[in-house]
Amino acid sequence: MIDEKTARESVVRAADELFYARGVQAVGMDAVRTTAGVSLKRIYSLFASKDELIVAVLHHRTAVWDSGLASASERATTARERILAIFDFLDAWFREPDFRGCAFINAHGELGASSSAVTDAVREQKRTFQEYVARLVADAGAPPALAPQLAILAEGAQTTAAISGTPEAAQQARAAAETLLDVAVPAQPTELVGS
Amino acid sequence: MIDEKTARESVVRAADELFYARGVQAVGMDAVRTTAGVSLKRIYSLFASKDELIVAVLHHRTAVWDSGLASASERATTARERILAIFDFLDAWFREPDFRGCAFINAHGELGASSSAVTDAVREQKRTFQEYVARLVADAGAPPALAPQLAILAEGAQTTAAISGTPEAAQQARAAAETLLDVAVPAQPTELVGS
DNA sequence: TACAGTAGAGAACGAACGTTCTCCGCGCAA
DNA sequence: TTGCGCGGAGAACGTTCGTTCTCTACTGTA
Numbered sequence: 001m002i003d004e005k006t007a008r009e010s011v012v013r014a015a016d017e018l019f020y021a022r023g024v025q026a027v028g029m030d031a032v033r034t035t036a037g038v039s040l041k042r043i044y045s046l047f048a049s050k051d052e053l054i055v056a057v058l059h060h061r062t063a064v065w066d067s068g069l070a071s072a073s074e075r076a077t078t079a080r081e082r083i084l085a086i087f088d089f090l091d092a093w094f095r096e097p098d099f100r101g102c103a104f105i106n107a108h109g110e111l112g113a114s115s116s117a118v119t120d121a122v123r124e125q126k127r128t129f130q131e132y133v134a135r136l137v138a139d140a141g142a143p144p145a146l147a148p149q150l151a152i153l154a155e156g157a158q159t160t161a162a163i164s165g166t167p168e169a170a171q172q173a174r175a176a177a178e179t180l181l182d183v184a185v186p187a188q189p190t191e192l193v194g195s
Numbered sequence: 196m197i198d199e200k201t202a203r204e205s206v207v208r209a210a211d212e213l214f215y216a217r218g219v220q221a222v223g224m225d226a227v228r229t230t231a232g233v234s235l236k237r238i239y240s241l242f243a244s245k246d247e248l249i250v251a252v253l254h255h256r257t258a259v260w261d262s263g264l265a266s267a268s269e270r271a272t273t274a275r276e277r278i279l280a281i282f283d284f285l286d287a288w289f290r291e292p293d294f295r296g297c298a299f300i301n302a303h304g305e306l307g308a309s310s311s312a313v314t315d316a317v318r319e320q321k322r323t324f325q326e327y328v329a330r331l332v333a334d335a336g337a338p339p340a341l342a343p344q345l346a347i348l349a350e351g352a353q354t355t356a357a358i359s360g361t362p363e364a365a366q367q368a369r370a371a372a373e374t375l376l377d378v379a380v381p382a383q384p385t386e387l388v389g390s
Numbered sequence: 391t392a393c394a395g396t397a398g399a400g401a402a403c404g405a406a407c408g409t410t411c412t413c414c415g416c417g418c419a420a
Numbered sequence: 421t422t423g424c425g426c427g428g429a430g431a432a433c434g435t436t437c438g439t440t441c442t443c444t445a446c447t448g449t450a
Binding site: 021022023025026100101102104105106107108109110111112113114122126148149151152153154155156157158159162163165168169172173175176179180182183 | 216299305308344363371377
């Protein structure tokens with residue numbers, strides 16, 4: 001038998017793929033079992049219920065998102081570039097063939113009304129993202145009010161791309177972000193602190 | 196017996212409220228029957244299936260959204276004011292106690308993968324909104340590229356407000372829109388054509 | 391080899407859902 | 421009054437789902 005950590009990862013990964021592709025409620029635990037290759041009995045020994053699995057999947061998505069965002073901004077040297085790298089990251093994501101919008105927004109729309117655990121996980125992820133943007137905005141020497149504006153652009157790009165089925169919203173949002181940055185930031189871009 | 200049009204309206208209105216509050220899949224046809232006060236037999240004589248009812252609800256939402264947007268921009272005399280009125284309209288909406296995000300985005304996340312009729316209805320609504328914004332942008336004398344940027348701000352404000360549970364995203368998006376308009380539009384605002 | 395413990399496969403169970411069907415009562419023509 | 425067609429209420433049906441249970445095979449130990 002495979003060890004607990006590996007089994008957990010298989011289940012979460014399989015559930016993540018299926019939930020994202022088809023919607024959470026449209027995926028039965030049987031499908032998770034088949035895709036993960038882990039028996040139902042084992043799944044229910046790892047997760048007390050489907051709800052608990054859903055929350056674990058959201059946490060997994062958060063980790064994937066965070067690391068993707070971090071690696072996308074690696075080559076950027078200024079705060080301004082790091083901010084714009086967010087939209088390049090979105091652009092690459094939107095072009096993936098199985099892109100179907102932000103899993104957190106989807107989960108919130110589908111389950112937010114009936115599961116406060118889902119609401120909490122989604123809210124937490126969005127809060128973390130907003131804090132990330134706020135840090136970059138401060139590093140760029142722009143007023144704090146710019147941060148939520150940029151975050152809103154990123155959110156809007158995700159839903160627009162998801163519904164339209166095309167990726168251009170990323171570039172459009174990026175262009176808007178550049179304009180907002182141009183207006184908000186004093187003439188020469190500030191160097192990143194401590195890196 | 197009530198006439199067909201009235202029965203249809205009752206069913207659509209009831210389904211709209213329930214679907215929006217709880218999510219589509221979480222609402223059974225029994226609940227629609229109870230809330231609408233129309234028998235199941237009658238409902239199935241008006242709509243061939245739940246899917247068909249869902250599409251009718253989305254069309255109803257589109258009509259409500261369009262008329263709300265129209266009345267919100269009534270007092271505006273310039274194209275710029277009409278654009279900003281979109282965000283004031285969102286602000287008022289976000290403050291409603293049962294606000295739970297954009298029903299189209301929610302429906303798309305929940306059912307888009309399994310129902311192309313839903314995808315079509317959602318896409319149609321967003322396309323109409325983008326054309327509305329594009330018309331206002333043209334009236335304002337701004338370059339066409341501004342329109343999708345403003346639409347993305349509106350979309351992002353909706354999801355941000357829905358997830359955070361607070362209304363301030365409307366004002367933040369409005370401020371960003373003002374900045375973008377300031378940059379894009381030549382000095383003096385243009386008068387609306389024909390009104 | 392005999393045995394204990396564990397895990398996998400999937401059958402089983404109870405609930406909920408979309409949809410259909412049955413039964414009953416009512417209004418109306420002859 | 422008698423028959424008839426229509427609509428309402430909700431029972432019934434078949435399916436699906438989350439969750440649990442049963443049975444069997446296997447592993448490691450004495």
